[in-house]
Amino acid sequence: MTQTRRRGAALEAAIYLATREILAEEGLAGLTFPKVADRANTSKPVIYRRWDSPFALAIAALQDKIKRENSGRTDEIKLTGRTLAEDLTQVLKRFTVSMKTFDESYLGSLMGGLNKEQGAAIQRMIAEGNAIDINAIDRVVKRAQDRDELGAGTLPDQVKLLPFDLLRYHLFVNQEFSDAELASVIDDVLLPAYHHALEH
Amino acid sequence: MTQTRRRGAALEAAIYLATREILAEEGLAGLTFPKVADRANTSKPVIYRRWDSPFALAIAALQDKIKRENSGRTDEIKLTGRTLAEDLTQVLKRFTVSMKTFDESYLGSLMGGLNKEQGAAIQRMIAEGNAIDINAIDRVVKRAQDRDELGAGTLPDQVKLLPFDLLRYHLFVNQEFSDAELASVIDDVLLPAYHHALEH
């Protein structure tokens, strides 16, 4: 057996990696210091000396990953599109990519302290809710068409679901969504979108 | 001391209440049977006899609340608006209300196995991200204005943040967001909204 002993940055890197693996597999609820020490092939005191709580370690581990894989901020992209649509696509695609190493691990790991089957249970509930919400929008659009406010045709499902997704997101992250903001979304986003898709 | 002993429905109601309180305060990670028994002024065996896991109890407790406070489905509302905007407002306001007793407790509690200060830490990160994203959209809009694709003016912040919020939501709930869907959001929602707000 090679008598080697890691320390400093190399040791911390191993601890962060182990932490992220446990987070991915078991979520925040399953993240304990003994498990981390075990998985990183080190000992408990090493972990206890450095961090105060599993949550603090989780934050550190994820920030470490972001630092390593820094894929750039959305406002530092070189924009090369020739149209508004192309520029928006560039920004949002970059955002999606960086989110996948950020939110997915970061918020995803932290917020979703769920395992596989638990996640599946939640998925079903969301799917049921979506069907109901699409229905609701269909009725609203039908009424608008009947009174000749909108032309014929149908909206894409994700356009129908957009306001519900948006409101749910704000509830998730505990951000207030005021009546004024709701009115703005309706007036500034939904109405233009509906009229664009369902012109006379 | 009154020698009274609850059972059946009354007992379960107290257990559900205790469960929801713990969920709200400590999240799913903090939900344990002994804590519930203690808080509901009953004993551990009562809980262990009825449920297999804290997660199962959490689901039951939240479904119980939904059953009690059933505020109706969004597609069963009596629509009375005289315009598309009014109908949309009715649907989305009702959604917001019912979400507050559904998602907020339901998905919110389950997905966010976080306590108060942990939630606050996440809040700060989101706020930082938002500033960056608003910046990115400002640059995109500026370029479009420079090439005379859009007129003068500014978009409301929540309109700028909308696509980012939407993408984050989908990552949260682990729903794929395909390139085609992204393109549809840009073409069918964002472009009409931007043109509407920033007309020549």
Added chain:
DNA sequence: TCATTTAAGATACTAAAAGTTTCTTATTCA
């Protein structure tokens, strides 16, 4: 109303996991 059944609750116990202390020894650096 009283005997019988059912289920709640108290208590003590077991098991497992978290967290701590102490000491040894490998690594680093002057």
Added chain:
DNA sequence: TGAATAAGAAACTTTTAGTATCTTAAATGA
């Protein structure tokens, strides 16, 4: 090469989850 620093092993304490047993209150029904 020797002193300082930090890693790792191991034994220990504390806490908490989970279980088993028994007593007794509440419901049921002849």
